[in-house]
Amino acid sequence: MTRIAAYILTVALVVPLAVPAAAAPPRFVSSADERSELSVTVYNNNLGLVREIRDVALGQGEVRLEFQDVASTIQPQTVTVRPLGQGRLGVLEQNYRYDLLSPQKLLEKYVGRSVRLHRWNEKLGRDEVTDAKVLSTHGGTVLEIDGEITFGHPGRLSFPQIPENLIAKPTLEWLLRSERPRQRLEVSYLAGGMSWQADYILRLDADDARGDLTGWVTLSNGSGTAYENARLKLVAGDVRRAPPEGNVEMMRTRALGYRVAEQQLKQEGFFEYQLYTLERPTTLLDNETKQIALLEADAIKVTKRFVSEGQPRFYRSAYREQGGPKKVEVQVEFENSETNALGKPLPRGVVRVYKADSEGSEQFVGEDRIDHTPRDEDVRLKVGEAFDLVVERRQTDYRALGKCGSESGWQVELRNHKDESAEVEVLEHAGGDWELVNASHEAEKEDAFSFRFRVPVPARGEAVVDYRVRVRWC
Numbered sequence: 001m002t003r004i005a006a007y008i009l010t011v012a013l014v015v016p017l018a019v020p021a022a023a024a025p026p027r028f029v030s031s032a033d034e035r036s037e038l039s040v041t042v043y044n045n046n047l048g049l050v051r052e053i054r055d056v057a058l059g060q061g062e063v064r065l066e067f068q069d070v071a072s073t074i075q076p077q078t079v080t081v082r083p084l085g086q087g088r089l090g091v092l093e094q095n096y097r098y099d100l101l102s103p104q105k106l107l108e109k110y111v112g113r114s115v116r117l118h119r120w121n122e123k124l125g126r127d128e129v130t131d132a133k134v135l136s137t138h139g140g141t142v143l144e145i146d147g148e149i150t151f152g153h154p155g156r157l158s159f160p161q162i163p164e165n166l167i168a169k170p171t172l173e174w175l176l177r178s179e180r181p182r183q184r185l186e187v188s189y190l191a192g193g194m195s196w197q198a199d200y201i202l203r204l205d206a207d208d209a210r211g212d213l214t215g216w217v218t219l220s221n222g223s224g225t226a227y228e229n230a231r232l233k234l235v236a237g238d239v240r241r242a243p244p245e246g247n248v249e250m251m252r253t254r255a256l257g258y259r260v261a262e263q264q265l266k267q268e269g270f271f272e273y274q275l276y277t278l279e280r281p282t283t284l285l286d287n288e289t290k291q292i293a294l295l296e297a298d299a300i301k302v303t304k305r306f307v308s309e310g311q312p313r314f315y316r317s318a319y320r321e322q323g324g325p326k327k328v329e330v331q332v333e334f335e336n337s338e339t340n341a342l343g344k345p346l347p348r349g350v351v352r353v354y355k356a357d358s359e360g361s362e363q364f365v366g367e368d369r370i371d372h373t374p375r376d377e378d379v380r381l382k383v384g385e386a387f388d389l390v391v392e393r394r395q396t397d398y399r400a401l402g403k404c405g406s407e408s409g410w411q412v413e414l415r416n417h418k419d420e421s422a423e424v425e426v427l428e429h430a431g432g433d434w435e436l437v438n439a440s441h442e443a444e445k446e447d448a449f450s451f452r453f454r455v456p457v458p459a460r461g462e463a464v465v466d467y468r469v470r471v472r473w474c
Contacts, residue, residue: 025062032069039231048194067172071191072224078190087180095173109163119155193222200351208304215295221284229281236347237273305331308391312431318398327385346373388417404474412465416457426453432473439467
């Protein structure tokens with residue numbers, strides 16, 4: 001074999017033969033019109049779980065599916081998809097496309113490309129059309145027209161087509177391997193922009209001894225899509241989420257009631273939380289706030305309390321004065337028990353308290369936020385400060401006991417300017433190791449660091465509590 005023949009043979013061996021390009025997988029589109037089932041579970045802290053079932057047309061083998069009408073706030077890493085029929089389905093690739101079509105995005109995609117500029121000519125009575133090139137959209141639109149660079153040019157722009165990488169609404173795109181030409185798919189994902197909260201209303205009677213409790217759930221949907229005829233569920237509880245580096249995030253859900261209006265919400269224990277399911281389908285439109293009546297509890301027994309609370313720091317120094325007269329706090333308390341027309345899980349929420357005046361018009365008297373409260377526990381609301389009750393603390397004696405202790409004498413004067421008598425609770429927090437040396441009134445030990453006096457104060461009168469306490473804090 002000659003050298004030339006050998007060279008030709010070598011080239012023939014190393015040069016690959018031309019191979020036809022593989023055909024692109026066929027593309028299919030699924031929209032919200034194909035939904036057969038839809039459920040939305042709403043947590044608090046801006047999170048919802050969406051689950052839907054669609055009957056989707058697919059080719060066999062490798063196909064691409066555009067799954068439209070998903071939330072723009074979707075967390076793509078939480079998406080799960082599975083077939084509900086007999087045929088198997090493999091997910092080879094997933095893309096979340098959220099580069100949405102808008103005038104600004106359209107301009108940005110046409111930087112370096114030609115567009116048409118339309119400007120109305122009043123004399124001619126029609127648009128004059130000029131070709132222009134988009135040079136920049138940073139801080140405004142910069143155009144090149146007939147070799148000149150300009151910006152702020154009047155008129156409207158038109159574009160020959162929509163770029164392929166711009167879409168009208170958020171879309172999940174999958175590369176699938178399907179065994180059947182049609183599949184019933186279940187898709188679920190977490191999305192932000194959804195939240196709920198509940199607000200209670202407590203209406204007190206004339207004697208502040210009974211109250212009617214009602215409530216509303218307020219749902220907000222800012223996820224970027226609508227959910228029509230959805231099965232709605234709400235979760236109440238502290239659901240932990242995997243935190244970013246160094247942080248711990250708990251999903252603080254808001255309150256729901258225990259006995260719901262017209263049995264709209266069915267309550268059940270779920271894991272270590274409470275799950276509430278709306279008994280009928282509902283529609284959550286995008287950027288909509290929806291309210292659902294849920295709570296009715298009549299004539300529950302309540303107790304109104306007047307409380308004056310001290311501070312541990314009072315016992316660690318000598319004071320000339322305590323800042324003058326102070327207001328007395330007003331609290332409303334009720335027991336979450338079956339004997340009190342309640343007795344069901346009472347999750348976190350805001351309770352607003354109302355009372356009718358002498359003319360029968362309801363007036364707002366205060367509000368407080370309650371934490372998740374199991375049955376047979378007490379609910380205590382701090383609703384405001386009494387106008388006609390005044391407390392004034394005075395330090396009558398102080399003696400240091402080394403560097404870490406003291407003994408001090410105190411006088412607490414309570415003045416009642418009301419036309420009826422009142423019982424005021426004087427709650428003192430000593431801190432450290434403490435001993436009540438003597439007192440003019442009987443004291444109750446509240447806990448390891450606190451003690452309480454219950455002091456009756458006559459109408460338009462006053463009462464004085466004198467006591468002496470010894471404290472060691474190190």
